[in-house]
Amino acid sequence: MVAMSSYQRPRVPAFAQELDRSIVQMHSLEYRRPAQLPEGGVLVVGAANSGAEIALDMARAGRRVWVSGRSPGQVPFRIEHPLGHRVVMPILIGVIFHHLLTMDTPLGRRARPDFVFKGTPLIRTKRGDLRAAGVTLVPRTQGVSGGKPRLEDGAVLDVASVVWCTGFDLGREWIEPPVFDDEGEPRQVKGVVPDEPGLYFVGPHFLYSASSTMIHGVGRDARRVTETIGRRLRARAA
Known part of the structure; x- marks a missing residue:
């Protein structure tokens, strides 16, 4: 991993x-x-x-x-305003970044290049x-x-x-298998590399969602990857 x-x-x-x-x-x-x-x-x-x-x-x-x-x-509100801090930011970080802007939604797939290559x-x-x-x-x-x-x-x-x-x-030159695209991003699906069984990623920007580098997002990504590893190990042992 x-x-x-x-x-x-x-x-x-x-x-x-x-x-x-x-x-x-x-x-x-x-x-x-x-x-x-x-x-x-x-x-x-x-x-x-x-x-x-x-x-x-x-x-x-x-x-x-x-x-x-x-x-x-830029986001169209003031983060330091009570309404922005208590209402808008939780919606932005907890809902939009975490559930709407993901690789499973058309909007998320369209937004990903801007998040990865142009900045938040x-x-x-x-x-x-x-x-x-x-x-x-x-x-x-x-x-x-x-x-x-x-x-x-x-x-x-x-x-x-x-x-x-x-x-x-990205600092990934030490990874020898050819699993990166032309932009240097790993070819993966929710952290799992289809072309290289046994290789997994957790932590890259927008691995699965706009929240993938945030505590709640990276936790979800890590949990999903470890569950995949567990299933594969159990299948191998069966």
Whole structure:
């Protein structure tokens, strides 16, 4: 059983090494507080939840901040509002993510690529919060020009630091059987690999549902896999 999440190794684009050495680079995994970065402008690459929250934190500390990337969308309510916290979030997490957005429903199958490859919709920090804090929203970072980050529209930013909120690699190279698709995702059904009997997965993002990386979701996935293993062992012993 491969009980690994999808967040194993920080992912940074190859062109990051072309940035001028004077520009401090950091992955979101390392970020704790604004004081970790030098004075000056900050480019946050990645516009999903980590990028949005880090950008807002930096802006509130008085930094000039740019957020680069496509918006993953956002939930249409405030999580900190009593109604959102006590009513909407339980419905979203416990019902929609857990029962509606699954591999057994057409809606879940359509939504899965966005959840896996584009990031979860903004939950706490919204695009409007960033604009209100003075954060500049810009296109994707595409490369480097003259040692500085270059955006998709050709603009080059003069910044002192870059925070990469660009996700993680799966870290599954050690698994030798050819059980992965072109995107590096295991070809599995509810954690069971049909092409490789005896190989199972628990923990990847949207293994079965949008809740598969949450406590209640991963518990359900693990229970289903262990039940399958038990049935197979009993059948073998019979």
